[in-house]
Amino acid sequence: MTTRTRQFMKYSHTIGLSTMSGRGFYYPVDTAIGEDDRLYTVSRSLDGDPRGIRVTIYDLASEYFGTFGESGEDDGQMIWPTGVARDTQGRTFVSDEFTNRITVFDVDGDFSHSWGKMGSGAGELDGPSGVAFDRDQNLLVVDHHNHRVQRYSQNGIFLSEFGSFGSANGELNLPWGITASSKGDIYVADWRNDRIQQFSPDGEYLASFGRSGRDDGELFRPSSVAVDPDGYVYVADWGNERVQIFDPDGGFVQSIRGEATDSKWAEAFLEINLEEAAARDRANMEPEIKFFNDDPHEESSHIEKYFWAPTSLKLDSEGRMYVTESNRHRVQIYDKA
Amino acid sequence: MVTATKDMQLISHLMRRAGFGVGLPELESLAQNGYNETVNRLLKPTNVQEMTDDLIRRYHHEQSGMMGQNNPGAYWLYKMITTTDPLTEKMALFWHGIFATGYPKITQGKVLNDQIRMFRRYGTGNFRTLLLELSKDPAMIVWLDNHDNHDGAINENFGRELLELFSMGVGNYSEQDIKETARAFTGWTIGNTEYMALRAERDSIWPYGRIAWHFEFKEDDHDSGEKEFLGNTGRLNGDEIIDIICQQESTARFISRHMYHFFVADEPPVPQWPYTPPRDPKAIDTLTQAYFDNDYDIRAMLDILFNSEFFKSEDSWHERVKSPAELVAGILRLTGEFDRPRREILDRSTQAIYMGQHLINPPSVEGWHQGTEWIDTGTLVERLNFASQQMSNVENPGVAEIIGRVIGDGSHQADDSLVQRCLDEMGVTSVSEGTRSILENFAAQNRDLENDATQIVAQMLQMVAATHEFQRA
Numbered sequence: 001m002t003t004r005t006r007q008f009m010k011y012s013h014t015i016g017l018s019t020m021s022g023r024g025f026y027y028p029v030d031t032a033i034g035e036d037d038r039l040y041t042v043s044r045s046l047d048g049d050p051r052g053i054r055v056t057i058y059d060l061a062s063e064y065f066g067t068f069g070e071s072g073e074d075d076g077q078m079i080w081p082t083g084v085a086r087d088t089q090g091r092t093f094v095s096d097e098f099t100n101r102i103t104v105f106d107v108d109g110d111f112s113h114s115w116g117k118m119g120s121g122a123g124e125l126d127g128p129s130g131v132a133f134d135r136d137q138n139l140l141v142v143d144h145h146n147h148r149v150q151r152y153s154q155n156g157i158f159l160s161e162f163g164s165f166g167s168a169n170g171e172l173n174l175p176w177g178i179t180a181s182s183k184g185d186i187y188v189a190d191w192r193n194d195r196i197q198q199f200s201p202d203g204e205y206l207a208s209f210g211r212s213g214r215d216d217g218e219l220f221r222p223s224s225v226a227v228d229p230d231g232y233v234y235v236a237d238w239g240n241e242r243v244q245i246f247d248p249d250g251g252f253v254q255s256i257r258g259e260a261t262d263s264k265w266a267e268a269f270l271e272i273n274l275e276e277a278a279a280r281d282r283a284n285m286e287p288e289i290k291f292f293n294d295d296p297h298e299e300s301s302h303i304e305k306y307f308w309a310p311t312s313l314k315l316d317s318e319g320r321m322y323v324t325e326s327n328r329h330r331v332q333i334y335d336k337a
Numbered sequence: 338m339v340t341a342t343k344d345m346q347l348i349s350h351l352m353r354r355a356g357f358g359v360g361l362p363e364l365e366s367l368a369q370n371g372y373n374e375t376v377n378r379l380l381k382p383t384n385v386q387e388m389t390d391d392l393i394r395r396y397h398h399e400q401s402g403m404m405g406q407n408n409p410g411a412y413w414l415y416k417m418i419t420t421t422d423p424l425t426e427k428m429a430l431f432w433h434g435i436f437a438t439g440y441p442k443i444t445q446g447k448v449l450n451d452q453i454r455m456f457r458r459y460g461t462g463n464f465r466t467l468l469l470e471l472s473k474d475p476a477m478i479v480w481l482d483n484h485d486n487h488d489g490a491i492n493e494n495f496g497r498e499l500l501e502l503f504s505m506g507v508g509n510y511s512e513q514d515i516k517e518t519a520r521a522f523t524g525w526t527i528g529n530t531e532y533m534a535l536r537a538e539r540d541s542i543w544p545y546g547r548i549a550w551h552f553e554f555k556e557d558d559h560d561s562g563e564k565e566f567l568g569n570t571g572r573l574n575g576d577e578i579i580d581i582i583c584q585q586e587s588t589a590r591f592i593s594r595h596m597y598h599f600f601v602a603d604e605p606p607v608p609q610w611p612y613t614p615p616r617d618p619k620a621i622d623t624l625t626q627a628y629f630d631n632d633y634d635i636r637a638m639l640d641i642l643f644n645s646e647f648f649k650s651e652d653s654w655h656e657r658v659k660s661p662a663e664l665v666a667g668i669l670r671l672t673g674e675f676d677r678p679r680r681e682i683l684d685r686s687t688q689a690i691y692m693g694q695h696l697i698n699p700p701s702v703e704g705w706h707q708g709t710e711w712i713d714t715g716t717l718v719e720r721l722n723f724a725s726q727q728m729s730n731v732e733n734p735g736v737a738e739i740i741g742r743v744i745g746d747g748s749h750q751a752d753d754s755l756v757q758r759c760l761d762e763m764g765v766t767s768v769s770e771g772t773r774s775i776l777e778n779f780a781a782q783n784r785d786l787e788n789d790a791t792q793i794v795a796q797m798l799q800m801v802a803a804t805h806e807f808q809r810a
Contacts, residue, residue: 016544016545017543017544017545018404018542018543018544018545018546027398027399027402029398044398046398046399046404046405046408047397047399047408047411047680047683048407048683048684048687079680080396080680097396098680145677174395176395191395220391221391221395223395239391260545262544263544265544266543266544266545269543269544270544273543275535276532276535276536276539276541276543279531279532279535280532282531282532283529283531283532283533284528284529285529287528287529287551287553289528289551292458295390297390297394297401298549301447301547301548301549302548302549302550302551304545304548308402308546309394309398309401309402326398326401326402327398327401327402327546328545328546329545329546330544330545
């Protein structure tokens, strides 16, 4: 069983391939959906290797359009990219929780400008992670080591902030992902508190749902959240290696463990590596294994189709769901059932 | 000036050998309970705290997916420097050095890390259980080709090393015993053998990264015929071979000598053991007896060892060269640099590689030669530079706290009290007169340069880090 309760979303296809350059991803962490119907996935790569960090451009049909960005600390470069968002002008905003800055690439993928410096004062950053635009097209940045959300103009002028360290309503503990609903409400994946918190457009606390655990409706270290126009909330339940969907009142709707199949890029690899393809065909890709603990991270490391480190969840205007999995170097796509 | 009691000195010695050393505040805390209780708490830790996997994986994605060879070592270093249960990590290091498997053949860090986690779970328990888990360990199976060990076409590699390097040692079995052992372990393999072995051979990360391995017993590939092993006859399977191995005195002596070598004092490299008697035969007798008296229980052997006179002897204090992993972890526990995940962890673990120890990538099936073999002209420079740089960096929170304490009670104002206090803070409980003289002369010269108090203390910490005594456990 990979999907429980009623089927709200159904699997469509997978895009991805583990590559350190060009077509594919290397430890991808977030995906932005552009106004041009193209997808922009940022890869974090691995520490100690300058290769792999980039934004890969492609579309729903797996057509590849190129990359931009690279490893480093100079303009247009990144060390620990974490979040990505696109504005209505076709610019790409990437957060970097190592350099503590937001880097903006223009519509051609060239460096435009950046802002941010280490600190805890207003406008300063300590580990910017999730990013999203609010209804006024200002950028919301999860300033996660400062346990708050900061709002900036697109040129990086600090506008406001909300949130502080703690576990009470409205407080945050190492938050990660963020989104703004069509109504303007702001939802934050309150990672260490194992919950999603909902705030008004001005940052006033409204509601919280999810509690710590591994059962349906429970969360363990959620990384990302998205909300559809009907108010349904979709959560990348990172520590449970699954996606969960909640109704507008916070009621549990569906849990998805992952159903990845070979992507077009994967098929292209296997077509020219026939020996590996044949051995893969003969393998049992869903073996029964007794694990020594209940951490689904173990199961996901053995069974390829399951989500493994789902760091990002996004919805497009058609209601499709895109789940970026850093450890599997791919994006799983689901349609409305 | 702090004057360490004999009990404190003994506890400090214990924590250097059974852990990664302790600074002064932790030593004072442990001393309130005494040596015996400290041993008990090491052997039966409760409420263990460490940097958790979720926190590490959030920032270091390669320490979650572990496709390559360097990040598992960085992950392990996090555990070593943040755990309140250092003996478990030391035992994982101990077994990793004996049951050595390495990246070049396995080509995926996750499977090797899984083996280290197995050492954490079973490394202080029953030796029979540990050997059984080792025989089912996917990394070990592929490392020693047991996936190529088939009914009617045996591969002796695992069987040979099980007897030679993992239990009894050379000279205690015959070539026929090796063949019979290999037969008994036919069918002990990994799931999806063909696909996983091919991916390992090709170092394939495609299409979606590595797939972790799991043990599988293939009954239809197992030789269930009658076998004779060390005088025992029957349709022996692998677990029954391990039963017989564990009953042998040679096994008990082999493991005991390894323990003595790791925790007490240097023994020659394993290949010399058949020809060179133990340094302390009575100690090996004691540990061997503990092995049989306690049903092969490793924890019970450690209990006897840590409470023995041969372990406590002052003659062995600060005489065993710290391995690079021990040295780096011990320093980072003092500096407090990793209060949260930081990118620098990979650099710190790489320093241990420069010093000669690349975790999950030992030089051969024999693991690393310990003791003075860690030291050559190149590695010595790396060791001294790393220790000195880390301990003199006043940006490190642990260093800043030490400096604050030393200045706070005025210990920095006189040369002798400055030296003694910095030794105490860094867990060095005894030094030669030569070392003390050098440190006091340095203190006097440094004071003449009109350095401020922070610089005076930081530079003394830097000097202590370079001493013979600090570089040894």
